[in-house]
Amino acid sequence: MKAIQDEYPDDFAWCYGCGHLNNAGHHFRTGWKEEQTITIYSPKPEHLALPGFVYGGLVASLIDCHGTGSAALALHRKNGHEPGEGVEPPRFVTASLNVNFLKPTPNGVALKAIGTVQEIHPKKFKVETEVYANDTLCARGEVVAVVMPSTFLKNE
Amino acid sequence: MKAIQDEYPDDFAWCYGCGHLNNAGHHFRTGWKEEQTITIYSPKPEHLALPGFVYGGLVASLIDCHGTGSAALALHRKNGHEPGEGVEPPRFVTASLNVNFLKPTPNGVALKAIGTVQEIHPKKFKVETEVYANDTLCARGEVVAVVMPSTFLKNE
Numbered sequence: 001m002k003a004i005q006d007e008y009p010d011d012f013a014w015c016y017g018c019g020h021l022n023n024a025g026h027h028f029r030t031g032w033k034e035e036q037t038i039t040i041y042s043p044k045p046e047h048l049a050l051p052g053f054v055y056g057g058l059v060a061s062l063i064d065c066h067g068t069g070s071a072a073l074a075l076h077r078k079n080g081h082e083p084g085e086g087v088e089p090p091r092f093v094t095a096s097l098n099v100n101f102l103k104p105t106p107n108g109v110a111l112k113a114i115g116t117v118q119e120i121h122p123k124k125f126k127v128e129t130e131v132y133a134n135d136t137l138c139a140r141g142e143v144v145a146v147v148m149p150s151t152f153l154k155n156e
Numbered sequence: 157m158k159a160i161q162d163e164y165p166d167d168f169a170w171c172y173g174c175g176h177l178n179n180a181g182h183h184f185r186t187g188w189k190e191e192q193t194i195t196i197y198s199p200k201p202e203h204l205a206l207p208g209f210v211y212g213g214l215v216a217s218l219i220d221c222h223g224t225g226s227a228a229l230a231l232h233r234k235n236g237h238e239p240g241e242g243v244e245p246p247r248f249v250t251a252s253l254n255v256n257f258l259k260p261t262p263n264g265v266a267l268k269a270i271g272t273v274q275e276i277h278p279k280k281f282k283v284e285t286e287v288y289a290n291d292t293l294c295a296r297g298e299v300v301a302v303v304m305p306s307t308f309l310k311n312e
Contacts, residue, residue: 011206011207012206014204014205014206014207015204015205015206015211016202016203016204016205016211016213016214017211017212017213019204022202022204023202024200024202025202044180046172046178046179046180046181047172048170048171048172048175048178049170049171049172049249050167050168050170050171051167051170055171055172055173055217056173056220056249056250056253057172057173057213057216057217057220057221058172058217060213060216060217060220060253060255061211061213061214061216061217064212064213064216065213093205093212093257094212094257095256095257096254096255096256096257097212097216097253097254097255097257098252098253098254098255099216099252099253099254100251100252101249101250101251101252101253
């Protein structure tokens with residue numbers, strides 16, 4: 001799968017969730033799956049809530065980066081580009097993150113985040129995400145992602 | 157500070173966010189600060205969104221475990237107990253987690269999560285949390301925490 005995070009320029013590739021240069025991070029990768037977006041991730045053995053179940057903060061992290069990645073995919077496509085072309089994509093930050101934990105998420109299974117993206121403003125996208133373990137819907141989330149403001153670049 | 161997580165029995169001490177037996181985890185610790193609750197945590201250098209700023213998923217994780225810990229503190233106190241007495245506290249799981257990211261969170265600073273707990277049902281508590289870096293309010297979150305259902309214990 002061609003992932004939007006693979007195209008982030010180096011200055012923006014340090015995210016603990018999805019930056020390919022962050023060696024300690026999760027390396028979430030998000031791409032298109034027809035008109036929806038997808039991120040697949042296998043939690044590590046230590047990502048526990050209780051033995052046998054995945055930590056909710058990890059599920060929230062997955063939904064978070066899946067959301068910003070999905071928004072970047074959508075605006076990139078709106079601008080006429082797809083991941084893999086080598087064109088620098090727009091970069092988003094999370095304004096809000098909501099997660100409803102529907103069922104305990106089993107550990108030892110690849111998680112699949114499936115997103116539906118909606119533009120709510122030229123610089124603001126809403127991403128509704130469902131997280132599945134096998135075929136079980138374990139969590140539902142919503143991210144509002146906005147084009148990264150310049151304050152992030154000035155390190156203020 | 158006496159923290160509620162220090163009193164969780166071993167079977168419930170594996171949480172990646174707040175379990176004292178999870179060597180790879182964050183070891184969030186939550187206690188009372190007068191009538192509010194507090195968790196202080198210094199993100200690691202790799203917990204980045206961008207260089208200089210803390211990863212939103214880490215802030216969400218802090219709010220998550222601070223929420224379940226605060227709910228446990230509140231019900232434990234309602235039951236007549238305080239951390240440090242050696243009485244096994246109730247254990248909560250997160251039903252929902254909402255985070256609004258208000259300002260970029262600087263890295264290299266201890267984060268302080270301050271919670272206000274409200275009982276909304278005998279087995280369900282709402283925890284409103286503010287996350288500060290120094291004196292700057294960076295994020296505001298809400299957790300609805302419920303007493304852990306038995307399905308978590310059966311590893312289904």
